[in-house]
Amino acid sequence: xxxxxxxxxxxxxxxxxxxxxxxxxxxxxxxxxxxxxxxxxxxxxxxxxxxxxxxxxxxxxxxxxxxxxxxxxxxxxxxxxxxxxxxxxxxxxxxxxxxxxxxxxxxxxxxxxxxxxxxxxxxxxxxxxxxxxxxxxxxxxxxxxxxxxxxxxxxxxxxxxxxxxxxxxxxxxxxxxxxxxxxxxxxxxxxxxxxxxxxxxxxxxxxxxxxxxxxxxxxxxxxxxxxxxxxxxxxxxxxxxxxxxxxxxxxxxxxxxxxxxxxxxxxxxxxxxxxxxxxxxxxxxxxxxxxxxxxxxxxxxxxxxxxxxxxxxxxxxxxxxxxxxxxxxxxxxxxxxxxxxxxxxxxxxxxxxxxxxxxxxxxxxxxxxxxxxxxxxxxxxxxx
Amino acid sequence: xxxxxxxxxxxxxxxxxxxxxxxxxxxxxxxxxxxxxxxxxxxxxxxxxxxxxxxxxxxxxxxxxxxxxxxxxxxxxxxxxxxxxxxxxxxxxxxxxxxxxxxxxxxxxxxxxxxxxxxxxxxxxxxxxxxxxxxxxxxxxxxxxxxxxxxxxxxxxxxxxxxxxxxxxxxxxxxxxxxxxxxxxxxxxxxxxxxxxxxxxxxxxxxxxxxxxxxxxxxxxxxxxxxxxxxxxxxxxxxxxxxxxxxxxxxxxxxxxxxxxxxxxxxxxxxxxxxxxxxxxxxxxxxxxxxxxxxxxxxxxxxxxxxxxxxxxxxxxxxxxxxxxxxxxxxxxxxxxxxxxxxxxxxxxxxxxxxxxxxxxxxxxxxxxxxxxxxxxxxxxxxxxxxxxxxxxxxxxxxxxxxxxxxxxxxxxxxxxxxxxxxxxxxxxxxxxxxxxxxxxxxxxxxxxxxxx
Numbered sequence: 001x002x003x004x005x006x007x008x009x010x011x012x013x014x015x016x017x018x019x020x021x022x023x024x025x026x027x028x029x030x031x032x033x034x035x036x037x038x039x040x041x042x043x044x045x046x047x048x049x050x051x052x053x054x055x056x057x058x059x060x061x062x063x064x065x066x067x068x069x070x071x072x073x074x075x076x077x078x079x080x081x082x083x084x085x086x087x088x089x090x091x092x093x094x095x096x097x098x099x100x101x102x103x104x105x106x107x108x109x110x111x112x113x114x115x116x117x118x119x120x121x122x123x124x125x126x127x128x129x130x131x132x133x134x135x136x137x138x139x140x141x142x143x144x145x146x147x148x149x150x151x152x153x154x155x156x157x158x159x160x161x162x163x164x165x166x167x168x169x170x171x172x173x174x175x176x177x178x179x180x181x182x183x184x185x186x187x188x189x190x191x192x193x194x195x196x197x198x199x200x201x202x203x204x205x206x207x208x209x210x211x212x213x214x215x216x217x218x219x220x221x222x223x224x225x226x227x228x229x230x231x232x233x234x235x236x237x238x239x240x241x242x243x244x245x246x247x248x249x250x251x252x253x254x255x256x257x258x259x260x261x262x263x264x265x266x267x268x269x270x271x272x273x274x275x276x277x278x279x280x281x282x283x284x285x286x287x288x289x290x291x292x293x294x295x296x297x298x299x300x301x302x303x304x305x306x307x308x309x310x311x312x313x314x315x316x317x318x319x320x321x322x323x324x325x326x327x328x329x330x331x332x333x334x335x336x337x338x339x340x341x342x343x344x345x346x347x348x349x350x351x352x353x354x355x356x357x358x359x360x361x362x363x364x365x366x367x368x369x370x371x372x373x374x375x376x377x378x379x380x381x382x383x384x
Numbered sequence: 385x386x387x388x389x390x391x392x393x394x395x396x397x398x399x400x401x402x403x404x405x406x407x408x409x410x411x412x413x414x415x416x417x418x419x420x421x422x423x424x425x426x427x428x429x430x431x432x433x434x435x436x437x438x439x440x441x442x443x444x445x446x447x448x449x450x451x452x453x454x455x456x457x458x459x460x461x462x463x464x465x466x467x468x469x470x471x472x473x474x475x476x477x478x479x480x481x482x483x484x485x486x487x488x489x490x491x492x493x494x495x496x497x498x499x500x501x502x503x504x505x506x507x508x509x510x511x512x513x514x515x516x517x518x519x520x521x522x523x524x525x526x527x528x529x530x531x532x533x534x535x536x537x538x539x540x541x542x543x544x545x546x547x548x549x550x551x552x553x554x555x556x557x558x559x560x561x562x563x564x565x566x567x568x569x570x571x572x573x574x575x576x577x578x579x580x581x582x583x584x585x586x587x588x589x590x591x592x593x594x595x596x597x598x599x600x601x602x603x604x605x606x607x608x609x610x611x612x613x614x615x616x617x618x619x620x621x622x623x624x625x626x627x628x629x630x631x632x633x634x635x636x637x638x639x640x641x642x643x644x645x646x647x648x649x650x651x652x653x654x655x656x657x658x659x660x661x662x663x664x665x666x667x668x669x670x671x672x673x674x675x676x677x678x679x680x681x682x683x684x685x686x687x688x689x690x691x692x693x694x695x696x697x698x699x700x701x702x703x704x705x706x707x708x709x710x711x712x713x714x715x716x717x718x719x720x721x722x723x724x725x726x727x728x729x730x731x732x733x734x735x736x737x738x739x740x741x742x743x744x745x746x747x748x749x750x751x752x753x754x755x756x757x758x759x760x761x762x763x764x765x766x767x768x769x770x771x772x773x774x775x776x777x778x779x780x781x782x783x784x785x786x787x788x789x790x791x792x793x794x795x796x797x798x799x800x801x802x803x804x805x806x807x808x809x810x811x812x813x814x815x816x817x818x819x820x821x822x823x824x825x826x827x828x829x830x831x832x833x834x835x836x837x
Contacts, residue, residue: 004724033760034725037723037727037758039722039756041720042757043699045821046694046813047755048813050814056728056816059727059728128762130765258739258740312765312767317768366782369779373798
């Protein structure tokens with residue numbers, strides 16, 4: 001690795017103070033630390049440090065997203081050829097999806113990282129790794145038919161308003177990726193509902209029902225796919241959200257490596273099943289009658305549970321708080337889906353809603369912790 | 385004997401270079417040093433002049449803010465010089481030793497005939513007092529206070545820590561005598577904690593006049609702060625004292641012989657040491673006396689010398705001196721070389737508490753960890769990992785954040801009186817954001833102390 005190191009050393013002076021590209025120092029540094037972990041040593045406190053760092057944490061989320069991304073690409077192609085009624089090979093389907101999805105990923109990363117680099121330079125701190133994950137999440141939660149400029153606008157909005165105005169990675173209240181989707185959902189509703197779920201059909205064909213299962217249930221017309229189809233993910237939907245199987249693979253990666261919180265995932269599922277079960281008991285319409293587990297495999301429930309609700313910054317930060325936070329996300333999602341027909345996809349709104357309430361939950365958990373400490377103090381009798 | 389207190393949270397960092405149970409006597413150093421920075425918050429005022437002859441036990445300086453607390457020479461000889469650092473801060477007080485140590489006689493009678501104040505006074509005069517610490521604030525105890533209890537940890541769980549069972553051999557009487565002296569300083573109990581599985585020494589298991597508690601579990605089970613928390617926690621208004629295990633022996637020796645003789649047994653440890661073993665030294669000895677010709681020679685690897693353990697010790701120069709409180713010297717490689725894509729490659733040589741490296745699959749493997757930080761500092765992102773290595777009813781992240789925003793009320797409510805920087809050393813080690821938690825805790829303690837004094 002000597003030549004690479006030499007190269008870095010050679011160009012470094014240009015970016016340091018007084019150099020030609022002084023303004024780009026933080027950008028340079030981001031690439032430098034990406035290629036070479038710098039030889040910075042501890043000066044205070046513990047002399048040795050765990051080998052884990054932010055980059056590695058984030059890259060494990062990306063690894064966990066790979067099955068979802070690959071399946072999503074294939075499914076985009078599969079849905080397209082199915083809709084236009086053409087028999088296609090697996091490879092054709094995948095390549096079609098790749099061509100549709102890859103530009104969205106690139107635009108999302110380019111737009112978001114540009115903002116991150118600019119803010120890192122202005123604030124003079126190292127470029128944080130948070131967007132490495134957000135940049136991959138954004139493409140996976142929107143339909144493949146979303147125009148690229150819209151992806152860029154939503155990403156920029158999410159990074160600036162969702163993250164940077166609060167102080168950057170680690171300080172944000174809302175999940176930036178979900179904020180991007182919410183922005184699109186409310187700013188350009190026609191692009192995120194209705195006949196948008198199958199890429200490359202709208203102009204060519206009339207009367208192709210590309211409705212997601214949630215839309216089918218909400219409107220009450222169209223064909224419901226089977227539970228197995230929904231579990232495997234061969235249904236219309238946002239790029240990454242359809243396949244529960246692929247999401248489960250990612251969940252295994254997150255849980256085994258300890259990067260994602262199992263606590264949150266399980267409590268979201270429990271909340272969803274609980275609310276689904278209650279509604280099922282008092283069912284008065286078709287949507288309420290579906291078995292509770294349908295909620296887990298429909299729409300963005302699984303994806304949100306595994307990748308969105310577990311975002312450590314916007315989630316509850318206390319142990320007990322995570323259970324409450326997760327449970328309420330599950331309950332709210334099902335409630336929004338079933339009771340509010342205007343928003344068939346409740347996951348996004350439920351998570352954003354609970355993001356806002358997470359600090360409040362934490363506040364009460366901390367207060368109860370303090371109360372417990374006070375009681376301990378009173379129990380020990382008669383202090384001098 | 386009491387019930388075993390089981391510590392479940394924590395982490396044993398498995399390092400190479402554990403000391404073999406062989407005891408050698410270190411050669412006499414050409415210079416000994418007392419280092420004021422070893423004592424947090426100390427503002428030294430010199431009491432001797434350069435070139436003056438001192439005996440072991442002669443006061444060298446006192447604390448400007450607590451004039452009764454004296455710091456005395458570990459050996460007899462000539463006070464050679466002051467070594468100053470930035471802003472003329474005194475870093476070292478150097479003494480050229482005589483060939484044979486001449487001890488000042490403190491004329492100690494029988495411990496039973498002395499009252500509490502006499503014992504305190506003798507300890508203050510002889511330079512033993514700085515060995516007594518207090519919580520809250522984790523500083524040298526105030527001799528005017530009366531603590532509700534005194535704690536001694538009879539085992540150490542830090543990485544490569546010395547084995548107290550080995551050290552105490554032949555010094556059992558001094559240890560007991562030291563405990564007897566401490567028992568006179570409090571109306572409450574003296575609590576001695578031992579390792580439920582590994583402590584075998586009879587002098588520890590059946591120490592007299594104290595309450596013996598058994599602990600089991602990973603580091604930091606051996607930290608006195610963790611033990612205090614589980615035995616008799618510190619709340620607002622409480623004061624407890626604690627004394628290091630070897631310092632109890634030195635205190636016992638004082639009350640036995642009437643001399644200040646701070647000789648102790650330290651472990652030389654770490655992956656870069658050829659023959660890690662135990663050495664008998666005098667406090668303030670030169671580290672090079674025991675590391676000379678005993679360090680792995682590789683041109684491309686720089687070494688870090690640490691007085692203390694890898695989590696809480698102080699970085700010292702290879703020609704530097706042993707710290708006042710330290711029972712071990714650790715030598716590990718410096719991590720000052722860049723590494724290509726080091727954050728990505730899952731090298732089996734890397735140790736991590738997270739399961740993103742292979743170390744969790746190899747619980748038997750011992751590691752050679754260097755001093756690389758591996759990342760720049762980041763804001764808090766990951767939650768829930770700090771709690772796993774802090775076996776206290778304390779919310780570590782919330783406490784750290786309250787210190788960062790200087791919220792005194794919140795610090796107090798979240799239990800800052802109970803903690804010391806060393807209790808957060810593991811939190812600092814595991815932190816993926818590389819936040820310097822021990823420094824932050826110390827700042828918080830300083831703030832609280834300023835606020836209430």
